[in-house]
Every structure is written in C-alpha cells, then in structure tokens.
Amino acid sequence: MSFHFRPQGRSSGFIHPLSSEITPRAVYEGRRDLLKLMAGGAAGAALASFAGREAFAQATGPHKLALLPGAKSVVPGAQTMEKLTDYKDATSYNNFYEFGTDKGDPVKNAGTLKTRPWTVEVEGLVKKPGKYGIEDLLKLSAQEERIYRLRCVEGWSMVIPWVGYSLAELIKKVEPQGNAKYVEFVTLADPKTMPFVGSRVLDWPYTEGLRMDEAMHPLTLLAFGMYGEVLPNQNGAPVRLVVPWKYGFKSAKSIVKIRFVEKEPGTAWNKAAAQEYGFYSNVNPNVDHPRWSQATERRIGDGGGLFAKRNKTLMFNGYEAQVGQLYAGMDLKKNY
Amino acid sequence: MNKLLMHPAAKPVIFLLCLLPFARLTYGAFTDGLGANPAEFLIRATGDWTLRFICIVLAVTPLRVMAKANALARFRRMLGLFAYFYVVLHLLCYSWFDMGFEWADIAKDIAKRPFILVGFSAFLLLTPLAATSFNRAIKAMGAKRWQMLHKLVYFIAGLGLLHFFWMRAGKNNFAEVFVYAAIIALLLGWRVWNYASKRKPKLSAGMRGGSSSEKSLRSSTG
Numbered sequence: 081m082s083f084h085f086r087p088q089g090r091s092s093g094f095i096h097p098l099s100s101e102i103t104p105r106a107v108y109e110g111r112r113d114l115l116k117l118m119a120g121g122a123a124g125a126a127l128a129s130f131a132g133r134e135a136f137a138q139a140t141g142p143h144k145l146a147l148l149p150g151a152k153s154v155v156p157g158a159q160t161m162e163k164l165t166d167y168k169d170a171t172s173y174n175n176f177y178e179f180g181t182d183k184g185d186p187v188k189n190a191g192t193l194k195t196r197p198w199t200v201e202v203e204g205l206v207k208k209p210g211k212y213g214i215e216d217l218l219k220l221s222a223q224e225e226r227i228y229r230l231r232c233v234e235g236w237s238m239v240i241p242w243v244g245y246s247l248a249e250l251i252k253k254v255e256p257q258g259n260a261k262y263v264e265f266v267t268l269a270d271p272k273t274m275p276f277v278g279s280r281v282l283d284w285p286y287t288e289g290l291r292m293d294e295a296m297h298p299l300t301l302l303a304f305g306m307y308g309e310v311l312p313n314q315n316g317a318p319v320r321l322v323v324p325w326k327y328g329f330k331s332a333k334s335i336v337k338i339r340f341v342e343k344e345p346g347t348a349w350n351k352a353a354a355q356e357y358g359f360y361s362n363v364n365p366n367v368d369h370p371r372w373s374q375a376t377e378r379r380i381g382d383g384g385g386l387f388a389k390r391n392k393t394l395m396f397n398g399y400e401a402q403v404g405q406l407y408a409g410m411d412l413k414k415n416y
Numbered sequence: 417m418n419k420l421l422m423h424p425a426a427k428p429v430i431f432l433l434c435l436l437p438f439a440r441l442t443y444g445a446f447t448d449g450l451g452a453n454p455a456e457f458l459i460r461a462t463g464d465w466t467l468r469f470i471c472i473v474l475a476v477t478p479l480r481v482m483a484k485a486n487a488l489a490r491f492r493r494m495l496g497l498f499a500y501f502y503v504v505l506h507l508l509c510y511s512w513f514d515m516g517f518e519w520a521d522i523a524k525d526i527a528k529r530p531f532i533l534v535g536f537s538a539f540l541l542l543t544p545l546a547a548t549s550f551n552r553a554i555k556a557m558g559a560k561r562w563q564m565l566h567k568l569v570y571f572i573a574g575l576g577l578l579h580f581f582w583m584r585a586g587k588n589n590f591a592e593v594f595v596y597a598a599i600i601a602l603l604l605g606w607r608v609w610n611y612a613s614k615r616k617p618k619l620s621a622g623m624r625g626g627s628s629s630e631k632s633l634r635s636s637t638g
Contacts, residue, residue, distance in 0.1 A: 173452035181589045184451065236453055281588045352588050371531045371586055378455060386445055386454045389516055 139225065139241035141167045141307035148305035150225035150243035155298045157324075157402040158226040162379075165238040167307050169381045174314045175232065176333055177281055178267075178274035185276075186314035192273040193334065195318040204264075204340035207255035214318050218304055221249040225308070226301055228324040230331075231363045231397045236378045242322050243305030248296045256292070256340045263295040264288070264345035265321060266337035282348050288332040289345035289359065290323065291406075299324055299402055325396040325403045327361045358416040362407065363397035367416050421487035430491055434498040437465045438505070455513035462506035467580065467596050469499035470573050474603040481610070493549050496569075500546040503539050531582035538575035541568060570607075573600050 153159065176186040179193075198214040212220075223243050231237045251263070269285030271277045277284050294300060301322040304310060311317040316333025323330050329349050339345075349357035356370050365375045376390035396403050407415075420426065441461055444450040450457040473495040480488040515522045526536050545566055548554070554562045577600060581593045 169452035181587065181591075183453075236456070353586065356586055368528075369586065371529055371582060373525065373528075378453065380452050386458070386513060390514075 139164060139227070139307050141309040143309065145309040145312060147308060148223060148243050148310045149308050150223040150305065153224035153226045155224070155226065155246065157299055157399050158224070158228070160227050160229055160239060160398065162227075162229070162239045163382065164227070165240060165379075166381050170238055170240055170306065171312045171314060173380060175234075175328065176314055176316065177279075178269065178277050178284075178286065178334075179314065180276050181279075181281060187312075189275055190313035192275075193268075193313040193317065194273060195313065195334075198318050198336075200319060200335055201337045202250075202254050202340075203337065205257040205260035205342060206340045207257060208253070210254075217250070217302075217319060220253065221245040223304065226299075226322075228299075228301070228322060229397050230322070230324070230328050231377060231393070233327040233329060233357070233361070233369060233374075235372060235374070235376070236380055237391070237397075238380045240306055241308070242301055242303045243308065244301045244303035244322070246298045247300045247302045247321065248298060250302060250338075251296060254340075259342050260340035261292055262341050262343065262345055263290050263292060264337075264339040264341055265290075265332040265335050266339065267332045268334045268336050281352075283351050285336075286332065286348045287345065288321070288330055288347050290330075291344075293406055294323070294403075297403060297406065299399060325362060325399040327363060329357070330361050360407075360412070360415050362412060362416075363393060364395060364412055364416070365393040366395075367413055417483065417485045418487040421485060421490065427490065427494070431494060434469075434495070437461070437502070455509070459506065459509045459513065462502050462509055463580070465502040466499055466506055467576055469495060469502055470569070470576060471596065471599045471603070473499055474569065474573065474600065478603060478606045478610075497546060497549055500542055503542060507536075507539055531579060534575050534582065535579035538572050538579060541572050541575070545569060545572075570600075570604055 172187045173183045174186040175183060176190065179186040179189040196214065199211045200214070200217060201209075201211050203209045222245060224245055225241050225243050227239060227241045229237055230240055265288045267286045267288075268274070269277045290300070301324075303316075303320050303322045304318060306312075306315060311320065316331075319335050320333040321331045321335065330347075344359055347357075347359060349361075350359055363374070368374050374393055377393050378390050379388070382388055382391075394400070441450070441458060445454060445458065448454075473492060476488050476492045476495065480486055511517055511522055515525065526532050545568060548557065548562060548565065557565070577593065577597055580596065581590065584590055584593050
C-alpha cells in the first residue's frame, strides 16, 4: 500500500509541501495538546499504563491527519485478528446521511465539517453535568487501539483499528444518578456545513441510545481516531461511539450531547422505520431484516474482490462471550 | 431527423451506445474501479440500467408521435431487448455475488422476501416479451395478440418500480424512485391521453396514418 512510503521531503526542508499537506492549525494544536498530555502532568496515571503495555499498535493511515496513537487495548475482545480493511475503503464507503445518502457522498461532502472548537454537553440525570471541550475529552483517559469488526445492517462489514477509550471512563467521571437507566447520544445537525440535514430522510438531529449497562460495557468505545490518526470527518470526527456488537447505525457520529435519562430514548432509525430498526439492533444472524437476510455479510476489501464468498454473520458480531450476558433471558426477536 | 435515424449507421451506433454501461461496468470490475463494494455496485448499476432502458423504450412511441420522428420505431425492439439484457445481468449479479449461486438459498430468498419476489416476477414476466421479439413471433401470434402481450411492459415497469421502492424503503431514500415513477407515470399518462383522443373522430385519421407508416417502416427494416 502506497501510504507506507512516507514522503521525506517535508522534513528535509528542501521541498515545499503542497498546501493540501500543511497541517491545519486546529489539528496542529490538537497534536500539541496530545504531546503535552504525553509529556506528563495531568495524565501521569495514563502514562504509567502506557508504559506498562506493548509498543504502540501498527495500524497506520496515510498520515494526512493528525496522529493519534493508542496503546494496544487489553479489554477482552478488543483485538480481533482479521485482516484490516484498507484505510481507503474505510474512509470512502460510509453511511453518514448528514452528508448524503450515497455511500460515496460523505467523503465528498464532509470537508465542510468544523471539528474545532467542539464541545460535548453532558446533561440529564447526572451529578456532574457540563460542557466538555474536545481537548479535555481527549485527555480524560489513555487512548487505546482496538480492532473491531464493524457490521452494517445492510450486510457488509469492515475491520477497523479504532483509537479511543471505554465510554465507561467518561460515565464514571460524570457520575450518573441512580435513576438514570439509559444514555442518549445527540449528534451534530448543522445545516450550514451538513448539506443533507435539510432532507426528510431522517428526523434530525440523529439520535441514538444505549441501556446503561450497554453503555458501561468496556467494549463500548468513545472513539477519537482510527488507523493511528484522528477520525476523518466522514467517519464521525471528532468524537463518535463504536458499539461493536450492534449494527453500525447504533454508533453515533460527531456527538454533541450525551444525556442520561430514565426512559428508553427514541432513536433516529427507530423513529423512521420502527418495524425494521429496533432499539437494540444487536447483530444477530437469526433475526432477519424484513427485506434481507442477516445470515451472511460481505467483508469489504477482504482480498477476494468481487468473487469472494460472503462470511457468516456471528451472533453479537462475534462478541457473544463478552456481551451475551447483557441480554440473558431477553427475547431478541422481540427486542431486535 | 428521420433521415438521420434512417442512416445505415444509426442502428450500430445506438447498439454500441446501449452497450456502453456494460462496457464501463466490465472495465471497472477488472480495474478495481467500482468502489469499496464492487458487488453491490454491480447489482445496483445493472438494476438502474434496467429501469432506465424500460423508461427509454416506453418513451419511443410518444417521442415518435410528438416529434413526428417515425423512424424511431426502428430502434424500439433493440432498446427493449437491452432492458432485458440488463435485467438478466442484474439477476446474474444477485445470484452470483449476493448468493454465491446457492440455488436453494436463492429459492428461499425469493419466497421469503417480497421485495425480491416482486423483482423476480418482473424478470419472469419480461421473458416472454423478449422471447417474442422476432418477426416470426409477431406473425405466428398475430399482431393483436402480440401487442396485447407487449402491453404488459407497463405492468412490469410498475413491478420494477415497486421493487426499487421497497429496496430504498429501508433507508427512507426515495428521491430516485420518484424520478423513475414520474417518468413512467408521464409516459403512461401520454398513452392514456393519446388513446382517449384517438377515439375522437377528428384525430383518428391522423393517428391511423402514423401507425401505418410505422408498420411500413418495420417491414422495410426487417
């Protein structure tokens, strides 16, 4: 892959960089924040855990965005061994309806998204509500690299090395009240920078939700990066959720609000078509979508190309050992 | 206009134009040019082209009458057969890339999922139309019965639209479906309007003139 050959021109000082290669100021500052963070101070504890782990993981993007390395995660299930999806595929084949309904649209249109400054508001049934700047969130816990399968409800999947930390870290910091049973995620809906927010495809802003125990599960990731870099806009920059045992649409992108509530919150896709997209949306080969089977999936870019066989879909997307007990006794056909 | 359409090169040129989407898809498939999910791209593109060719073939007669370009009739059969060509590719891509030619799974899929069933029915219904597209079939069946059979195309177009609508329903994304629906409704509307006005005695002479010249064209080009 070409991106392994990093051009030397930039550091030698003789070749002027293309203007497109000059790091935007905000990203540059974000990187400095990260360096400061790694130099110690506020994150001493995080550093200690970094040091105790293996070397930084190897997954790298083309280094066009600010670097965001993560130490190999030790959370059980956080390191699938499958071949990684190419960075190019993972960043050019996206569902992000705020930027268009075609999977090629987000990469074309998401350049307008402004990810700095960015704040995430924590509100609702929580002891420490407030607004968190993205820089503070980045520092809140040590960044880990986790290689997850991402399974889309449409029947395709990717293997992506995310960078972030368990959402539980944030939840513990803000101290939810006893009656908080669910967490609702509200994502950005800015008609100025998101061309499809005016469309009627969904009820904007895009909202999603998890039950508290799902949100607290160590696999539930608050992600800031992928392939060793910050998230590209089309993948939900600057901060998104990744819930690996659920269909991709449960993983809200470009989050601006996290709300702790008592009642099951409405979710964007459930509001749009309740009979097709339930609140839980766990990956389940035995419960078909009304219009297509979920028994198999196509792994994007798995080398076999056009003629590759489809893979069998795994219960809970292969994370049954880790999350199966969350749904013990539940009828997953009803609670789809 | 008619002169240009009657040019000996017109048919081969249009034939090659109709093959262009196929050529582009084939080229893309072999050069990694169909995006991250080439199988999905092929299935969708061949479906799109089927609908487009159905719209094109349905537009032939209205255009012929409105633009007085009777020579357009020479191309109708070829355009119809291209619609069938693309629907066969569409079915082939689905059977191959989605179902891995597992016939039992395909049969189950068709029975279980109304959206597939409707699409498959549209394909089945289109088959006798394609199979009777040669001149001897017209003679053997008699022009009237042949025409009756080929009027099925409006019903088939409706099934194709429903198939497409259902496919997009999951994503609440109907913009394209509505474009095709509007085109087909307009073309069907024109037929109805034309039929109604044909029944008025004043217009009937002109219309009959048009259809007889179509017949003569058809026989002249064989």
